[in-house]
Amino acid sequence: MAAEAQLVNINNALATNVDASNLSIRVTESLRLIDELTQRKINLNSQLSNLYQQAADLEERLGVVEFSTNISRSNPIYPNEDSRAWEVAWDELSDAYRETLIALSATFLVFLLWTLRVIVYLLVVTIVLRILYRFGKLVVRKF
Numbered sequence: 001m002a003a004e005a006q007l008v009n010i011n012n013a014l015a016t017n018v019d020a021s022n023l024s025i026r027v028t029e030s031l032r033l034i035d036e037l038t039q040r041k042i043n044l045n046s047q048l049s050n051l052y053q054q055a056a057d058l059e060e061r062l063g064v065v066e067f068s069t070n071i072s073r074s075n076p077i078y079p080n081e082d083s084r085a086w087e088v089a090w091d092e093l094s095d096a097y098r099e100t101l102i103a104l105s106a107t108f109l110v111f112l113l114w115t116l117r118v119i120v121y122l123l124v125v126t127i128v129l130r131i132l133y134r135f136g137k138l139v140v141r142k143f
């Protein structure tokens with residue numbers, strides 16, 4: 001459209017001005033402008049063609065794509081689970097055995113210490129009672 005307007009301008013210039021150098025410059029500018037606009041039109045047509053091709057490819061891909069999901073639960077199998085259970089049970093048994101022996105020996109030692117303490121108390125009480133008995137006998141003899 002701009003090229004047509006330039007052509008009309010050239011025709012008007014021819015009719016009004018017959019100067020050959022001006023006319024030559026205007027014709028050269030008009031031809032350059034026409035070439036530039038033609039090149040732009042070719043580039044835009046090429047870009048549009050590429051965009052149409054990409055759109056067609058994407059529509060084709062959308063027709064092919066299919067989505068599916070599958071959810072399932074699986075129970076894993078542990079091959080050494082039973083042997084591990086035996087190991088844990090054996091460890092618990094050995095811990096219980098060790099704790100029982102410690103508790104028995106400690107309880108027995110506590111029992112022995114209490115017995116020793118009671119024996120010492122009984123011995124002291126016996127000595128004190130004997131002294132009191134002898135003192136009582138002495139007091140009774142003097143009266």
